[in-house]
Structure formats: C-alpha cells, structure tokens
Amino acid sequence: MVCLGNLCRSPLAEGILRHLSSQKGLNWQIDSAGTGNWHVGHPPDRRSIAVAKKHGIDISGLRGRQFSTADFDQFDRIFVMDLDNYRDVLQKARSEADRLKVQLLLNDQQPVPDPWYDDALFEPVFKLIQGACERIISRG
Numbered sequence: 001m002v003c004l005g006n007l008c009r010s011p012l013a014e015g016i017l018r019h020l021s022s023q024k025g026l027n028w029q030i031d032s033a034g035t036g037n038w039h040v041g042h043p044p045d046r047r048s049i050a051v052a053k054k055h056g057i058d059i060s061g062l063r064g065r066q067f068s069t070a071d072f073d074q075f076d077r078i079f080v081m082d083l084d085n086y087r088d089v090l091q092k093a094r095s096e097a098d099r100l101k102v103q104l105l106l107n108d109q110q111p112v113p114d115p116w117y118d119d120a121l122f123e124p125v126f127k128l129i130q131g132a133c134e135r136i137i138s139r140g
C-alpha cells in the first residue's frame with residue numbers, strides 16, 4: 001500500500017488489509033510505504049490512528065518507510081492511492097513485470113483523496129479504503 005507520506009492513507013490501508021486478512025486466516029505479507037521520505041520512522045498521523053481505533057484497528061505501532069525498487073521483489077501486488085503515487089512508483093520499475101504489479105487501490109480508478117489538509121476527510125477515506133480492501137480479500 002503506497003501513498004505520498006506513508007503517514008495518512010497507506011498506514012490505514014495496511015492496517016485495514018492486515019485486519020481483514022487475519023480475520024480470514026490468510027497468511028499474506030502486507031506492508032505500506034510512501035513515495036516521499038519526510039516521514040520515515042514516524043508513526044502514522046494521529047488522525048489516522050484515531051479513525052482506525054474508532055473502527056477497532058490499532059495502527060499506532062506502524063512506522064513510516066520509503067518505497068524502493070526492492071519492493072517489486074518482495075510483493076506481488078502494489079496498490080497506490082493516486083496518480084502521483086502511480087507515476088512515482090512506476091519510475092522505479094525495472095521491467096514490464098514490475099509495472100504490471102502496480103494498480104490504483106480503488107476499483108473505479110478514482111484517487112483516494114489525501115486527507116492531510118482536511119480533518120473531515122479521515123472518516124470517508126477510511127470507508128473508501130475499507131471497501132477496496134474488502135474487495136481485495138474477497139477476490140483473493
């Protein structure tokens with residue numbers, strides 16, 4: 001799960017997908033990263049921690065890291081939140097096989113809005129990501 005800061009959206013996506021996959025007893029390796037490096041080593045945004053907690057998911061222990069080319073070797077699928085993330089991740093791809101792993105998280109190709117500047121967006125962003133993660137789980 002990749003966004004810009006690995007602070008607001010992708011830690012939520014990691015936490016939600018982890019939660020759903022463990023409920024299903026799946027043994028998936030799930031992680032998140034940012035295309036930027038400003039928040040490497042930092043916990044998620046307190047508003048993301050709060051909205052996740054409200055829905056019974058603890059993401060307070062996550063720490064920011066930056067997306068790297070090695071992630072193409074570690075993961076089968078790479079979900080990005082918006083088209084800037086898509087472009088930045090594809091710039092690190094080495095092959096068509098790498099590029100084929102990358103897709104927008106939302107089914108309808110819409111971006112997950114960045115809630116960084118708007119407290120009111122955290123709840124709808126949670127719901128958008130939750131719906132996408134439920135689809136990922138149900139399709140395998």
Ligand code: 4NP
Pocket residue numbers: 003004005006007008009010038114115116
């Ligand atoms: P995110 O939101 O990409 O959902 O983690 C952002 C968080 C921080 C910054 C940008 C986006 N920032 O510029 O620090």
